[in-house]
Amino acid sequence: MQMIKGRAYKFGDGINTDVIYPGRYLSITTDREEMAKHCFETVYPEFLKTARAGDIIVGGKNFGCGSSREQAATCLKYFGIGAVVAESFARIFYRNAINLGLPVLVAPGVTRVVDHGDDIEIDLDRGMVKNTRTNETVESTRLPSFILEIINDGGLIKHLRKKLGLSNK
Amino acid sequence: MVLGSGSQNKHPMGKNQMTIAEKILAKASGNDTVKPREIVTAQIDVAMSHENADVVLRAFREIGIEKVWDAERIVLLFDHRIPAESEKTAATHQRIRMFVKEQGIKHFYDLNEGICHQVLPENGHSRPGDVLVGTDSHTTTHGAFGTFATGIGATEMAGVWATGELWFMVPESMRIKISGDFNKHVSAKDLILSIVGKLGAAGADYKAIEFSGETISNMSIASRMVLTNLSMEMGAKVAFVVPDKKTVDYVRSRTNQPFSTLLPDQDAEYVEDLDINVNDLESMVACPHSVDNVKPVAEVAGMRIDQALIGSCTNGRLEDLASAAEILDGKQVSPGVRLLVIPASRRVYLEAVRKGYVEVFIRSGALVLNPGCGPCLGAHQGLMAPGEVCISTTNRNFKGRMGSSEAFVFLASPATVAQSAIAGEITAPN
Numbered sequence: 001m002q003m004i005k006g007r008a009y010k011f012g013d014g015i016n017t018d019v020i021y022p023g024r025y026l027s028i029t030t031d032r033e034e035m036a037k038h039c040f041e042t043v044y045p046e047f048l049k050t051a052r053a054g055d056i057i058v059g060g061k062n063f064g065c066g067s068s069r070e071q072a073a074t075c076l077k078y079f080g081i082g083a084v085v086a087e088s089f090a091r092i093f094y095r096n097a098i099n100l101g102l103p104v105l106v107a108p109g110v111t112r113v114v115d116h117g118d119d120i121e122i123d124l125d126r127g128m129v130k131n132t133r134t135n136e137t138v139e140s141t142r143l144p145s146f147i148l149e150i151i152n153d154g155g156l157i158k159h160l161r162k163k164l165g166l167s168n169k
Numbered sequence: 170m171v172l173g174s175g176s177q178n179k180h181p182m183g184k185n186q187m188t189i190a191e192k193i194l195a196k197a198s199g200n201d202t203v204k205p206r207e208i209v210t211a212q213i214d215v216a217m218s219h220e221n222a223d224v225v226l227r228a229f230r231e232i233g234i235e236k237v238w239d240a241e242r243i244v245l246l247f248d249h250r251i252p253a254e255s256e257k258t259a260a261t262h263q264r265i266r267m268f269v270k271e272q273g274i275k276h277f278y279d280l281n282e283g284i285c286h287q288v289l290p291e292n293g294h295s296r297p298g299d300v301l302v303g304t305d306s307h308t309t310t311h312g313a314f315g316t317f318a319t320g321i322g323a324t325e326m327a328g329v330w331a332t333g334e335l336w337f338m339v340p341e342s343m344r345i346k347i348s349g350d351f352n353k354h355v356s357a358k359d360l361i362l363s364i365v366g367k368l369g370a371a372g373a374d375y376k377a378i379e380f381s382g383e384t385i386s387n388m389s390i391a392s393r394m395v396l397t398n399l400s401m402e403m404g405a406k407v408a409f410v411v412p413d414k415k416t417v418d419y420v421r422s423r424t425n426q427p428f429s430t431l432l433p434d435q436d437a438e439y440v441e442d443l444d445i446n447v448n449d450l451e452s453m454v455a456c457p458h459s460v461d462n463v464k465p466v467a468e469v470a471g472m473r474i475d476q477a478l479i480g481s482c483t484n485g486r487l488e489d490l491a492s493a494a495e496i497l498d499g500k501q502v503s504p505g506v507r508l509l510v511i512p513a514s515r516r517v518y519l520e521a522v523r524k525g526y527v528e529v530f531i532r533s534g535a536l537v538l539n540p541g542c543g544p545c546l547g548a549h550q551g552l553m554a555p556g557e558v559c560i561s562t563t564n565r566n567f568k569g570r571m572g573s574s575e576a577f578v579f580l581a582s583p584a585t586v587a588q589s590a591i592a593g594e595i596t597a598p599n
Contacts, residue, residue, distance in 0.1 A: 014370055014371075014459060016567050018546075018547070018565070018567040018568075018569060018570045019567065019568065019569065022547065022569055023546040023547030023548055023569075023570065024547055024548065026220075026221075026249070026250075026546070026548060027250065027254075027255055027257040027258050027261065027548070028257070029220075029221065029223040029224045029227070029257075029261055030223065030224070030227050042568075042569040042574045043568050043569050043574050061371060062370055062371040062374065062404065065370060065371070065404065066306065066565065066567060067305075067306050067546070067565075068303075068304055068305055068306040068308075068320040068321065068322055069221070070221070070224055070304075070322040070323040070324060071224075073322070088371065088374065090371075090374065090404055091374070091375055091404070091406055092306055092320050092321065092322060095321065095322060095325060096322035096323075096324070096325070099322060099324040099325050099328075100324060144208065146208075146336075155324065156228075156324050156325065156327075156328055157228055157231045157232055157324060157327070160232050160328055160331060160332070161232060161233060164232075164233075164234070164331075166232075166233050
């Protein structure tokens with residue numbers, strides 16, 4: 001059973017990828033630690049001061065809409081974000097996160113039962129998000145098994161290496 | 170009606186009637202039929218990247234395969250930051266050029282040609298019935314040619330370079346039929362802004378859109394591309410203009426590659442049907458800071474502006490420049506306003522020079538910049554200071570998108586932007 005625990009860092013609806021990772025840093029293409037230093041920098045600069053590694057981002061509707069920039073998922077992963085749970089996701093961000101091995105869960109109602117700063121638990125296998133302060137839970141859409149496999153393998157690169165018979169040391 | 174060449178449409182009678190999205194994914198996945206929500210693995214016909222090929226490249230190296238799956242199906246070019254605005258970008262360009270040589274990538278346009286969503290169609294890479302993926306969200310644009318075209322991330326593209334295939338969930342389809350005639354100076358941009366305003370930024374999430382109807386039949390290829398380009402801003406996975414003779418003529422004149430002009434079956438199933446008449450449509454504008462915050466221009470008329478921008482993968486084509494030049498001819502840009510004009514491609518630029526539009530722009534006081542994405546994505550060439558206002562023909566007005574997070578970006582048609590540049594404030598063309 002896979003559990004992810006962390007403190008909720010909450011956002012509203014329509015958080016787009018320009019907000020998550022500003023366009024001015026798109027020239028950073030390979031240094032992932034450097035990308036992590038610019039999460040939400042332009043519009044929510046307090047994130048970099050108050051968020052911690054291990055936090056779980058709780059988003060509203062259409063999280064990650066806009067540009068296909070993978071840096072938006074990469075910066076969160078290398079910042080140390082444990083997972084992103086949202087009312088709904090835009091499709092490219094959703095796929096990018098999976099491919100990087102960053103768990104993403106669609107959990108309708110999550111913004112209703114989780115407040116900023118609450119400790120939450122995610123049960124990936126059962127598709128459940130629990131607020132451990134209030135004990136309230138919401139169901140999340142369960143990921144298809146082949147997507148879970150990509151996440152469990154640590155992302156698409158390691159997953160493909162496994163499929164292609166290359167070692168993953 | 171028989172369109173194009175290559176394999177003809179199979180119309181299974183009675184059952185298994187399919188939309189365009191379903192037909193293309195069935196073909197690409199080797200199935201007779203597919204249904205919405207089914208997950209299929211599709212063979213990729215064209216894989217496009219720009220500067221972010223640098224991110225793809227790193228992931229590709231990490232997969233550990235030496236050669237790409239097909240050096241003739243990968244198309245690479247630079248458009249987001251050209252010429253290089255920094256040493257970092259120069260190094261990115263350099264690494265990609267080396268990769269192109271190393272792999273023998275056949276279709277590489279460097280920084281000479283312009284924006285990917287114009288250059289690929291111009292060179293016959295956007296074909297009906299194909300699956301085209303690009304590491305750019307506005308890849309939906311190519312659906313104007315009946316292509317299943319969508320944006321993907323860099324790591325996923327590395328997987329495509331390695332294997333030539335990708336999984337898709339078959340999208341549900343919605344149909345938007347357009348009828349009527351546009352008023353003078355009202356165009357495809359006003360239409361699609363009004364649709365985005367109605368449906369919302371998530372109104373077509375994960376879905377396929379099919380545009381059809383008499384207005385679409387009469388529309389130029391460039392105008393059709395405006396519709397499929399901005400469909401992304403409603404979350405659409407793909408957007409199509411149902412291909413017709415105009416589509417086939419355009420593509421056929423640019424490539425010898427075979428293609429299948431797949432059309433929707435008569436009784437295909439749609440989750441939503443919209444009928445829109447444009448007879449009474451007026452000039453529209455998307456207000457800060459979201460693309461679905463759409464109002465008639467008249468409601469925000471009088472808002473003073475600092476910058477006006479005509480260009481981008483949405484509205485940097487010849488007809489867009491023509492529409493702006495018609496309004497700017499013999500006029501002056503208002504003192505204190507910076508008008509930037511950025512042709513979408515070298516070919517568009519050359520035609521605009523030949524037709525005298527560029528002279529009109531220069532005489533009016535505009536800055537004409539090299540073809541490319543310009544300041545749209547906030548990288549360079551005309552970023553905004555705090556408190557400044559820009560009216561732009563681009564496709565995104567998110568907070569902080571074009572420079573300062575305290576700047577304001579309004580999205581409108583080339584005619585509205587040109588008229589506003591003259592007035593110094595947001596003004597509808599008339």
